[in-house]
Amino acid sequence: MSYYDPKDLRKFGNITDWSEELGTKFFDYYGKVFEEGALSAREKSLIALAVAHTEMCPYCIDAYTKDGLQRGITKEEMMEAVHVGAAIKSGASLVHGVMMMNKVNKLDG
C-alpha cells in the first residue's frame, strides 16, 4: 500500500472544509491561472504536465495526462513536454558541476 491513493485526488476540493477562505482563494487563483490568456490553455496544460513530473506529483501527473488527452494533445507532445522538464531538472544538477570545478580550481588549481 502506497502513501498515495489515486482516489484522494477526488477529495482535493475538501481542502476548503478546514479553511474555507484560503482554500477558496487558492482554487479561484488556480482556475484563473489555467484560463486562456497570453498563453493558450493547451500550452498551459503542457507546462503543467512538465512541472508535474519535475515535482514528481502523482496526482498532478494523473490530472494533466487526462487534461492533455481531453484537449487532443498527442502522446508525442506529452512526452516532449516531460523531456523538457527532465532536461531542466538534470541541467539544474549538472550546472552545479561548475561549482565543483570552481572549488577544484581554487583548492588544487
Next chain:
Amino acid sequence: MTKLKTQSLHKRESELAKANKQVEYLSNGIFADGELPTFAKKIKETSQFPLKPKKLEILQINVGYMCNQVCEHCHVDAGPDRKEIMTRETMTQCLEVIKNTGAHTLDLTGGAPEMNPDFRWFVEEASKAGIKDFIVRSNLTIIVANKKYHDLPEFFKKHNVHVVSSMPHWTKGKTDKQRGDGVFDASIEALKMLNDVGYGKPGSDLKLDLVYNPSGAFLPGDQEGLEKDFKKVLSEEFDIQFHNLFAITNLPISRFLDYLIASDNYEDYMYSLVEAFNPSAVSNVMCTNTLSVSWDGWLYDCDFNQMLELKVASKVKHISEYNEAILNDRNIIISQHCYGCTAGAGSSCQGAVA
C-alpha cells in the same frame, strides 16, 4: 483496406450485449451504495425532475445496426454481423410522419445507414417532404468501401443532404486505434471526395460537419479549441475542409461500457461525469427536443435509450401510431448514462449544448 477491430458484443455473446444487463450495471455498485448520486437524485437537486420534452425539433431515425466498421466504443454495438435493418414498410410509416411532423431536422443514423438496401429510396422520398435540415450520419469509410458506394457524395449533393461524419482524431494512430486499421486513410480519401463535389467549403450550402468523440476513458475538451486544431491539421496536411466539429461525450453503454469495465476505468469515468455535471446542460439536453426511431419502428427518447431498449413512457410507443401531441406530454426516461449528456458543456448528436 480497412481491417476490422473486433466483433460486436452480440456476436461474442457477451452478457453486456443484453440491454437489461447494462441498465442493471449502471444502477448497481457506486450508484446503489450511495457513493455517487443517481441521475434522478442529481436533477431533483436542481428541480429538473421529471425531465420533460420541449418542442420537437429533431426526428432521428436509425435505419439499421449493420455497419462496415466495428469501432471500439460504438454505443450501437454495430458491425457487419448485425442483421437488424429497417424494412421499406417501416420506412413508409416513417415517411408519413416526416411529411406531417413539426420537427425541422431529420437525422438518419445507423450502423452505416447507407448499407440499408432501401437507403437511397428512403432519402429520395424523405427529401421531398421539405424538411429544413436533412442529416445523414456517414462513417466516411463506407464511401470508399465498395465501388457501389463511390457516388454517395454526388447522391448526397443531389438531395441536399447535410453530412455528419465521425473523426475521433486528426492523427492516424488515434483514429485507427478506435475505429480499426486503415480507417484514417479511408476517411481522408472520403473527405476529399466530399470536398471535391463542394461539401464543407467555406460558404457552401453543402454542409459537412465532423463528430469528435474521445478515443479513451476521458471526456472531450472544449469543442471550439478542438475544432480549431482539427481544421488546422486537416487543412495544412490534407487540404481538407469542413464546417463544424461536434464534440460528443462517450456514454457508458454498450461497447464503451464493456471497454470501461475491462480497462478498470468505469468508476473513475463515472466520477468524472458526475463531477462535470452541469445543470444548465440538462435544460438543453437532446432528449428534450428529439425523438429516436429504431429500425423496427419503436420510439425512444434518444439513440442511447434505444440501445438500452428503454422505450418512451407514452401510450404511443410505435411509429405506426405516431401522435406528436401525445408523445410530447411524456416524461423522459433517465438512468446513470444520462450523466454523459450533461457533463461540462453538455453533449448531444449536435455537439455541445451549454
